[in-house]
Amino acid sequence: MADTSLRRKLTVSAALGLLLVPGCSAEQDLPYAEAIQLSPDTLEGLATRTVAVQVDHSAVSYRYPILGESHPLTTEVRTRMAERQTAFLEELPDHGRPELVQDVELLAASEDVIGVRTSAVTSGVREGGTETSTLWYDSASGEVLPWTSLFRDESALEAAHLAVARVLRDGYQLSAEQLPGLLGKIAQRAEADPDSVSAGASGSEREPDQDTGAEADGTGARDAEAREDADAEAPTPGDADLADPEQAWEAAERWAESPLADLAFSTAGGLAVRMDPADVPNAGRSGEVLLPVEPEEAEEVLSELGYHARGAAVGSNADPGDFPFDGTLTAEGNTLDCERLKCVALTFDDGPGEYTEELLDHLGEYDARATFYVLGSLVGEFPEVVERTHAEGHEMGNHTWKHDDLTTLSADGVAKDLERTDQAVQEVTGEAPPTLRPPYGAMNGTVSDATEHPIILWDVDTMDWQSRDTSAVAEHALSETKQGSVVLFHDIHQSSVDAIPDVLEGLHDQGFHFVTVSEIFGDGLRPGETHTDARVE
Structure with missing residues (x-):
């Protein structure tokens, strides 16, 4: 039933988990904790995103919950997954088809605190296996915190x-x-x-x-x-203050080898500490070992955040309707911290056009986000294309109404041209373009003073409009792209669109993540200022 209480879901899940652990039964003699862990899909109103990219030499997939517009925990989880994916792709062997599967489970959820456990399972490589970590979001501070913050002190x-x-x-x-x-x-x-x-x-x-x-x-x-x-x-x-985020993270580094780094709360109200059966003699054939720390012992060691987390986990908000996932917190926003990642912004000028939908198909195979600098005069000719582009998570940019050189216009002429294009895009997508790319890259003080848009140029010019050579376009993009690059293409040319599969595959192999212009620059964009790239030197 849709209105089943969370408390009942936890109890049933825990019981099923107990039965599914090899070597464990309700009558077992060995100590065992029933850990509280929930699939994000079990909570109504909580959206998740699942992505899979499969190529000849590897397969990667991941799932994460969407907790709201640019939510700090969503960003941290997604960024960590991206870091792990890059490391995996950069270390691929010369043979086989290794696979990386990353997922998230909820350890607790309330208005006060959200806890998640991430897992990364690697197969098909010599040192495959499972890596896990836990993160806790404190709504009072807006901080993402490590497991050490659940404890009073060291x-x-x-x-x-x-x-x-x-x-x-x-x-x-x-x-x-x-x-x-x-x-x-x-x-x-x-x-x-x-x-x-x-x-x-x-x-x-x-x-x-x-x-x-x-x-x-x-x-x-x-x-x-x-x-x-x-x-x-x-x-x-030591005397670390684990209520201080910086000190809590430093403590997590010192205690990095601790099995408590992978703890959950138990249905009894204590702690459930997960151990590798290989590290526990006498564990028998158990698939995992979950050791209980009894509630009275947990009482002595938990911090204030720890108490909130335990209350959220065991069901202080037992009705899923009371959870902070009411269906409104589903907008993703920026979900990657590109200061920590190999991000690249692929940009496409002069469309939309007859080849744009084919380009969208190529981008979709890699879950790639791109930025389209559209001409306002073409938006009305291809409204379905613009609508699809926006719906699939790409960003729309302003490329003027009909590709006029803005430096030849007065300040009033520039403002009117850009406003007309903004309105055309907003009528179709519901959002005005957040950035501007002037045709030919031509600009002057009049242009920058006349617009509130950040002005985006590029650092990698494929010259696709001139060469019309698919191989040359792809080769140039692959050889010149660096972390933080903004790459220029034109989706009105078939030869350019034909180059994109090779560009996507090649950059994906190198561990790059395909993001929009707004994502790659983050908070660094300023109205009227010119930006060419977000390279990290």
Whole structure:
């Protein structure tokens, strides 16, 4: 039913997840946490975007939720996926057809906080596997934060690690020496020198004389040199303020090897910490290990944001109708941070024309966004083409009414020409063009003073209008394009449109992402100013 409560969805999902984990059952003896994770598709009013690009040598796909116009969490998730995709494509082997699949699940959602877990699954390469990360959006600050921000301080982080270590000791019968990675280092440090454990963590650790799987007389303890090595490798709690975004991210770097980086909240109200079964002796044939940190222990370590996140996760807003996804937050806006990525803006002048729809087909195969600098006089001749161009996420730019040299006009003439073109585009798409490209790139002070549009030129000119040579056009674009380039084409020439499949494939192979002019410049556009590229030197 459409009005099924979120609480019920969580319970059913958790139960199904428990049954689907190999080696786990409701009667199992091993500790197990029922993690709260939701597919974005389960929430009414929350839009998602799914993209797949398949070529002869590779396949990439991704899905992400659209949380509103240029929402910070959408931008961060999408940008991280793009970074991972670029790294994947730049490292492709010479044979086979590797695949990268990226996805997002919701860990919590309310008006106060949204949590997501991203996953990247690589196959067909030597070091394939799954990479995960979690992100939390705090609506009060408008910041995207790391997992460390869920904890009160670094002493609480240490306490949480010791709690997880105790679950492995008691539930999986592991000795201190068998505890994997950072858990083992912190637990062994605490066992060897209880005074080194911060006050906030001491209550979560067993007394030194209790059975830990080693001999009570200390014969299982490591020698002093080994302890010093462990101390050097394991983070020592400092005085970082995890409520401060910058310090929380710095702490996430220090604790990067922590299994808590992939935590969720459990249906019981505690934490669910995911571990690789290969790192947990006695885990059996389980597909994954989800270790519980009980609610009362979580109470001692969570920050204010952590409390909000837990409340959102376990269903303080149980009715999906109360969630901040009411169907209005579906506009994507800018979803890539091009300062961090290999972005390129493909631009097409002088249309729309008879070849524009064929060009749109080519762009669609790569989920490529482009910018079309249209002539106002042609918009009325090809309204369906303009409407489709806009509907498929491309940007419309102003290229004057009928390609007049703006430097030959008065200030009033320039303003009227551009306004007439803006109106023609807005009548079809509902939006006026945000930028201007003057014909021939010709401009002067009169032009810049007469317009509120940022003026966009280019740094890669394919000279397609002159050569009409498909191969030469593609080769020039591929050899000259750099991160942040604005590339000039004309979609009124068949030879230019025929070059685009090779351009798209070649730049995609190099790890480029195809964005609009507004996306590539971000907040750097200013009315009346001239911009040629957004290259990062």
